[in-house]
Amino acid sequence: MKILLNDREESFDRETLTVSEMLKLKKFSFRMRIIKINGVLISGEDYDSVVIHEGDVVHMLYLMSGG
């Protein structure tokens, strides 16, 4: 399937993926992050259950201390 991840097309060898599986495949290990799928905020406790489908628009951003 193909998704848009931070405005870039990404291909995965799967028909669906959970958020956790996507993070593992992409080796995104930094934990302070925000993820939105099709405009909806995904809570960290739902990463194992929320499924990403073909064509989904996924945004991820990192939260860094300092201000």
Next chain:
Amino acid sequence: MRFSEIKAHLGKFRIGIAGAGGLGSNCAVALARSGIGTLVISDFDTVEPANLNRQYFFTNQVGMMKTVALKESLLRINPDTVVIAHTEKLSSDNIPVIFAACDVVVEAFDSDKMKEMIVETIQIKMPGIPLIIGSGVAGWGKNETIRCRKIDDTLYVCGDESTTADAELPPMAPRVGIVANMQANMVIEILMKKTRDYFHV
């Protein structure tokens, strides 16, 4: 458009600023100079000497509540800006109350956990209200890595999204000021697209 017209337009809006440290104090100054009508600023901390390397405070304000000191400075810059100061620690419970009726909210916390909390709170409890966060301000140099990214109409992130402040990579005036002013610039961009013509009570 002339500045007098821009200022008249920006004077109709109310902006929330969550935190009055490096990001919040500098962002508030830029917004007051631009003519924002009302600034709602919340911070529970007092001014310390170590803050003066980047935060918009003065030596004679050390020991004062940050919100009180900042309000004093903002009113010296632009007495027409209404500054509403709150001194309680922000939480998912009081954010929707303190920032009620704000047109845009600026995240200006230090800690990543607090940044996460306000993103979740505003996205869920204040749907549709744009939140502009700062993420990645530490250190010096690397001008080319600092950017502003629109996630969607309700979420924007300013900063390099990669540096974490710590003892060996402290936050300093130039990069913190750049990001704070970038946040203020984003606020103004959002407000200049709004055509609303009523005044807040």
